[in-house]
Amino acid sequence: MRISGWGKYLPARVMPNSEVAELVDTSDEWIRARTGIRERRIAAPEETTCSLAVNAARAALDKAQVAPEDLDLVLVATCTPDYANMPATASLVQHALGAPRAAAVDMNAVCSGFIYALATGSQFVATGAYKNVLVIGAEVFTRILDWQDRSTCVLFGDGAGAVVLQPTNQPGGLISFVLGSDGAGACSLYVPAGGSRQPASADSVADRAHYVKMLGRDVFRFATRVLPDSVVEALAAASMTTDDIDVLIPHQANTRIIDHAVKRLHVDASLVFSNVERYGNTSAASIPVALCEAIECGMVRPGATVVLSGFGAGLSWGTVVWKWHA
Ligand code: ACO
Numbered sequence: 001m002r003i004s005g006w007g008k009y010l011p012a013r014v015m016p017n018s019e020v021a022e023l024v025d026t027s028d029e030w031i032r033a034r035t036g037i038r039e040r041r042i043a044a045p046e047e048t049t050c051s052l053a054v055n056a057a058r059a060a061l062d063k064a065q066v067a068p069e070d071l072d073l074v075l076v077a078t079c080t081p082d083y084a085n086m087p088a089t090a091s092l093v094q095h096a097l098g099a100p101r102a103a104a105v106d107m108n109a110v111c112s113g114f115i116y117a118l119a120t121g122s123q124f125v126a127t128g129a130y131k132n133v134l135v136i137g138a139e140v141f142t143r144i145l146d147w148q149d150r151s152t153c154v155l156f157g158d159g160a161g162a163v164v165l166q167p168t169n170q171p172g173g174l175i176s177f178v179l180g181s182d183g184a185g186a187c188s189l190y191v192p193a194g195g196s197r198q199p200a201s202a203d204s205v206a207d208r209a210h211y212v213k214m215l216g217r218d219v220f221r222f223a224t225r226v227l228p229d230s231v232v233e234a235l236a237a238a239s240m241t242t243d244d245i246d247v248l249i250p251h252q253a254n255t256r257i258i259d260h261a262v263k264r265l266h267v268d269a270s271l272v273f274s275n276v277e278r279y280g281n282t283s284a285a286s287i288p289v290a291l292c293e294a295i296e297c298g299m300v301r302p303g304a305t306v307v308l309s310g311f312g313a314g315l316s317w318g319t320v321v322w323k324w325h326a
Pocket of ligand 1 (some may be wrong): 025026027030031034035110111112150151152154155189214215216217219220223253254257281283311312313
């Protein structure tokens with residue numbers, strides 16, 4: 001199989017750290033030193049996860065020269081769907097694109113969601129079941145942020161990225177993957193209310209329980225362990241080592257987490273793509289957006305071994321080893 005098309009969409013509005021510092025007690029210096037983030041994008045009021053996803057998807061379909069009518073499957077990785085419970089955002093995207101033949105479903109593994117969706121979509125192509133699969137990571141994460149909580153609101157942004165998967169008789173595609181979960185850490189990073197455990201109520205709104213809560217240090221410890229471990233495990237499953245990596249695209253959560261992982265993996269920093277300083281953490285969108293930009297800047301060359309690795313709430317993680325087509 002191959003990734004025959006790729007596309008991204010970032011909302012136009014740029015929110016620099018200085019603007020966040022007008023809302024909560026923080027500073028540009030603190031945010032840059034602890035996270036590497038300088039600015040993030042904020043969706044316009046009329047934009048939704050679906051509209052961001054559709055913009056990224058159209059770019060990917062154009063690149064792949066695939067008509068929406070020919071799509072077999074639309075997978076949308078997101079934890080900020082347009083509707084809290086139903087329908088799936090993927091169904092909205094499928095309709096907006098004009099893809100009547102396509103099956104559509106959301107996948108929520110939070111920041112690992114795109115890796116889960118890419119590994120899943122690839123199976124349909126590998127078995128020959130489907131020929132045109134659209135995999136999207138899209139989030140309007142800033143709508144679930146508590147803009148009074150400086151420990152979380154400085155970290156995240158909005159965006160979307162998409163790829164089109166197609167079969168090919170050339171070598172390449174998904175070489176190996178590792179997917180994992182540890183629900184024991186569920187409350188390290190979560191939104192307490194709005195689900196069946198704590199349905200929305202006047203109290204839940206008054207308690208600000210519909211916003212993200214995070215134990216930052218716990219997540220940091222988890223991320224710096226699981227990112228290098230899952231990269232090594234996925235490479236081993238492909239009979240490869242870190243020496244075989246041509247491009248490493250980690251989830252763009254935080255420069256310190258990425259630096260930590262790169263050091264532990266002994267990977268040359270020039271092989272690691274990062275754009276977290278411009279977009280912050282866009283959750284499920286971060287890896288496909290980064291992949292698009294790594295392709296655009298010429299880092300992903302024909303035949304390259306590209307390692308994509310995500311981690312996030314769940315807790316969850318996933319790494320894909322992908323051989324780029326020649
Ligand atoms: N501005 C200024 N001070 C702050 C801010 C802020 N935005 N946030 C916290 N602080 C303060 C704290 O109150 C604390 O002050 P105190 O010492 O007086 O109590 C001090 O800074 C240190 O706080 P820590 O939480 O220990 O700071 P830390 O060095 O751990 O950095 C951070 C915090 C950046 C959140 C870090 O823990 C981290 O990166 N964690 C991982 C977060 C992450 O990537 N989450 C997303 C995962 S992906 C997903 O699924 C969504």
